[in-house]
Amino acid sequence: MKRLVFTLTLIGLVWNVAAVDPRLYYLRPDGLQPGTEQEIYFRAARAKDVEDVLFYHPGVKVVKINEADDNGFKAIIKAEADCPLGEHKVRLRTRGGLSELRTFYVGPFPTLREVAPKEGEGPQKVALNTTISGAVANESVDRFVVDVKQGQRISVEVECIRLGRYFDDASVAIKNSKGFIVARSDDTPLFIQDCFATAVAKEDDTYTVELRESSYGRLRAYRMHIGTFPRPTAVYPAGGQEGEEVDVKFIDKAAGDFTQKFKAAKPVSFQATFGQQSQPSFRDIAAFPQADGVIAPSGNKVRVSPFPNVLEEEPNNSVGEARLSDTPLPVAFNGIIGQPGDQDWFRFTAKKGQRYDVRVYARKLRSPIDSVIYICNKDGRSLASNDDSGGPDSYISWTVPADGEYTLRVRDHLNNGGSDYTYRVEFQPREAKLSLYVPDTARYNTQTRKNVVVARGNRFPLILQARRTSFGGELALSPQDFPPGITMHAAHMASNKTQLTAVFEAATDAPIGGGLGNITGKLVGENAADISGGIWQNFDLVQNGNRGVYYKTWVDKIGVAVVEELPFKIRIEEPKAP
Ligand SMILES: [Ca+2]
Ligand SMILES: [Ca+2]
Ligand SMILES: [Ca+2]
Numbered sequence: 001m002k003r004l005v006f007t008l009t010l011i012g013l014v015w016n017v018a019a020v021d022p023r024l025y026y027l028r029p030d031g032l033q034p035g036t037e038q039e040i041y042f043r044a045a046r047a048k049d050v051e052d053v054l055f056y057h058p059g060v061k062v063v064k065i066n067e068a069d070d071n072g073f074k075a076i077i078k079a080e081a082d083c084p085l086g087e088h089k090v091r092l093r094t095r096g097g098l099s100e101l102r103t104f105y106v107g108p109f110p111t112l113r114e115v116a117p118k119e120g121e122g123p124q125k126v127a128l129n130t131t132i133s134g135a136v137a138n139e140s141v142d143r144f145v146v147d148v149k150q151g152q153r154i155s156v157e158v159e160c161i162r163l164g165r166y167f168d169d170a171s172v173a174i175k176n177s178k179g180f181i182v183a184r185s186d187d188t189p190l191f192i193q194d195c196f197a198t199a200v201a202k203e204d205d206t207y208t209v210e211l212r213e214s215s216y217g218r219l220r221a222y223r224m225h226i227g228t229f230p231r232p233t234a235v236y237p238a239g240g241q242e243g244e245e246v247d248v249k250f251i252d253k254a255a256g257d258f259t260q261k262f263k264a265a266k267p268v269s270f271q272a273t274f275g276q277q278s279q280p281s282f283r284d285i286a287a288f289p290q291a292d293g294v295i296a297p298s299g300n301k302v303r304v305s306p307f308p309n310v311l312e313e314e315p316n317n318s319v320g321e322a323r324l325s326d327t328p329l330p331v332a333f334n335g336i337i338g339q340p341g342d343q344d345w346f347r348f349t350a351k352k353g354q355r356y357d358v359r360v361y362a363r364k365l366r367s368p369i370d371s372v373i374y375i376c377n378k379d380g381r382s383l384a385s386n387d388d389s390g391g392p393d394s395y396i397s398w399t400v401p402a403d404g405e406y407t408l409r410v411r412d413h414l415n416n417g418g419s420d421y422t423y424r425v426e427f428q429p430r431e432a433k434l435s436l437y438v439p440d441t442a443r444y445n446t447q448t449r450k451n452v453v454v455a456r457g458n459r460f461p462l463i464l465q466a467r468r469t470s471f472g473g474e475l476a477l478s479p480q481d482f483p484p485g486i487t488m489h490a491a492h493m494a495s496n497k498t499q500l501t502a503v504f505e506a507a508t509d510a511p512i513g514g515g516l517g518n519i520t521g522k523l524v525g526e527n528a529a530d531i532s533g534g535i536w537q538n539f540d541l542v543q544n545g546n547r548g549v550y551y552k553t554w555v556d557k558i559g560v561a562v563v564e565e566l567p568f569k570i571r572i573e574e575p576k577a578p
């Protein structure tokens, strides 16, 4: 195999390569509404020569970049009317490089800046269905008042840790005019450290929403939605088959369950969706609940897969009560551990030698259940069981021992249960999967050197790592949607290797430019199966040292840019074989 060695030839001063990339600290406001244009301030450094704002998802675009100074710039950003709600990702491109990735939200309501009340003034009054963008000072509480009619819904939802910037822990309460707490929450299975509170108003009243840090510290940035939107804690079934329209039931403890249609569109990055607990089970797929024409700011996460749904039929609390599914494997079994002590049994047939990844999607979808599953013979004797191999979610790699009937048993680890303890167990045929990523260059640093940034007439090396599942063999890597003037040099990744360094070269006359591209890997060799995959990159946005990653996001593209000439050159040497 060809081995490449890189040499850095410095001309003149020692130059810090990273120094030319711009920095992006935050967006203010850090969200906008579909069908609107908004002036957004990008707090940034080394971005005076900003040329482009790169969005990872469709539906958002730059209309105009206004004048920049040393601290950042303003730009008019437009979200199309059909722009997906939820988290979006962004980077800056300057003539010198690419910034880190930051996130912002597209939400259903107009955004209002928090106004601190003056001495002697009451709290800021807001209209229902408003998003407030603000921050809470140390030992302080942010208060807002809102008029609500009897029988009307009042819901509050907070994006704080989900803004992907700080390890800040929000806590929220709704009080009536007599000071009684109507609803409150701190952490929720649905939103991790973020919270929501929701109730149906018992009387016409002016309600106060109080937001603070959980232990009276500060919240450095938040988005808080106050409105009449529904806030179910779960959706059932929590997924559907690609392309199908599914009738789903939202489990809404405050105002009663309701059903809605959910169209299970095929995920764009499908092969990455099998993931581990730490990965999302889909790419931004959620069913957004809606009531009386008002949509909730956050969806309930769902899983879209190639398998048909099988729904539990209670009573199914023992092997004898397990009903035989007439849908052959592979399927997705769906149920709810409806009350403490509930367990659910499913019966199915399988063929000798079939190999399945039996994977639970529950906590991954923000269900409170801590699943335990058992694959049993037709009489209920356990053949395999698992509690936590996929995080709190269970996972079993199972090879069917003989043709015949089998049963699946699902329960909660502590025998807890409730109306929103939804789960989904997929029998996924074992198949080859491939994705690529750029490994972290340092501990607790998820952003540095994750892009391809090549100076004109120069070269840029980047380490690429492959995740292979259930196959071996040599991989050929190739660039996709790269800007003109960049060439990629990479040997094949040998079957016994998971990493290689690719070198990117920009022509001396390559236009300064860039965007979001991809790098794909493909299995090569005689009679090679058709296995390929592209970039699937995590960004660990909120981490707390060695205590772990609290909020991360994933993208399926890589930033690529041709930048201005550098005062040094990277030379590639091919060592002669001894
Ligand atoms: Ca909290
Ligand atoms: Ca059940
Ligand atoms: Ca049951």
Ligand SMILES: [Ca+2]
Pocket: 370, 371, 372, 386, 387, 388, 391, 392, 393, 394, 413
């Ligand atoms: Ca478990």
